[in-house]
Amino acid sequence: MIKKLLSIVAASLVSFVLMVNASFAEPVLLKVPVWFPTTLPALGTSPAWVAKHINAIGGDLTMKTYEPKKLVPPKEMLEAVSKGQVNAGYTTPGYNMGKLGDKGAIFSAVPFGPDAPEFLAWVYYGNGRKLWQKTYDDAGFNVQSIPCGIIAPETSGWFSKEIKKPKDLKGLRMRFFGLGARVMEKLGVATSQLPGGEIVPALQKGAIDATEFSMPAIDKRLGINKILKYNYFPGWHQPATLFDLIVNKDTWNNKMSSGQRTIVELACRAVMADALAMGESMQFDTMKENAAAGTINKYWSVKMLATFKKQWDIVVGEMIA
Incomplete structure (x- = not known):
């Protein structure tokens, strides 16, 4: 009972902090072109899931996804976000190997590499996320990377x-x-x-x-x-493939409040579980069909x-x- 009460109190405090922070924040709309049609399970539904849950909060932060080629061509997304032509995008570093080098692909998928739990452990509790961001920084891109999706093994x-x-x-x-x-x-x-x-x-x-x-x-x-x-x-x-939400750094650092940034971080963490579970749940029925x-x-x-x-x-x- 005590643990339950503590959990309720902790959740209430987090909600209060976010609401107070949001009350002093300017409205921000993240316009997010995506690499993948949002009808594709796990692969494309993840950014739509994040947008749905961010918008459900009803605060000063909203997010809208745009199907491939509707706002900017997928191959131009990284530069467009970096230059502020759009303030966000949904991608995976491996699609930008020509701009990020081989290091970019490491943060998407590694042949014979880690499975999903091991990959996430490295990203969140190892040095993975820091190196991920450094890859964008070293290549001269003005973007903040938020890990924001994962899928289990693919067909080879x-x-x-x-x-x-x-x-x-x-x-x-x-x-x-x-x-x-x-x-x-x-x-x-x-x-x-x-x-x-x-x-x-x-x-x-x-x-x-x-x-x-x-x-x-x-x-x-x-x-x-x-x-x-x-x-x-x-x-x-x-063996596992990671995706990220990239946000223009000027938007992330100067236009978004700490509460708004926290909401994005939490939504992206949550979609990891949803995408992984969705993908795993569908494979064997599909293969039978x-x-x-x-x-x-x-x-x-x-x-x-x-x-x-x-x-x-x-x-x-x-x-x-």
Whole structure:
């Protein structure tokens, strides 16, 4: 009973502090263009979830999401937020490797790296978040990064044929994300990092032969399973994938009150649990449905995993040389 009362008192104090702080704050509307359609479960629903719960508070802070290309093109989002053309955006550092370097991809997903709990432990209670922010700062971007979404293992490839040995990959043109693309390139795959909405058209036109994008439930929303038969899950390349809300630093530091910043931080922490649970809850039903419709779900063989790991070790050596 005492613990319960203390919890109630603590919650009341937090609410009081936030309300008092908000009463002295100027209204702030975060306009958030997103990389992913908000209809995509976990991947796209996270920023919409954050906006919904921030707006439900009914204070001086509100948030509105904009579908891809509606406010700024996804590939221009980082610069637009940094310059103050928009005051916020929802992305993942791996999509900005060309601007942040290899370090950017580390804060999205690491091949053969940490799973979701370990990744979050490092971000929140290790030095991860500090290094994450430093990556943006060192690259000269005027943005504040707030970790704001996570998904569990992704599919590591949709193919038109079974991949039994490394040479089966050679010569393929494949959409592939982040540092995992470096591994595939070592095996003779020509990789490209297409946005989700361009994958199916590229497959239909024959511009690419294979792809990975996200978890089976998300890939199904795009229709990838209707074109390619073999699905390799779970993926070695993205055991977990992190996303962030980026806010223009002038907005974050000078226009937002500490209470408003706290609300954003808490909403982004909360969506971590929602996104992870949502993603995990959908995978196996989706894979069963896909199998019934003709998809062949596969695990990578021990030999293939060893091949990927060997090439990843080579990539790591090149990165730190």
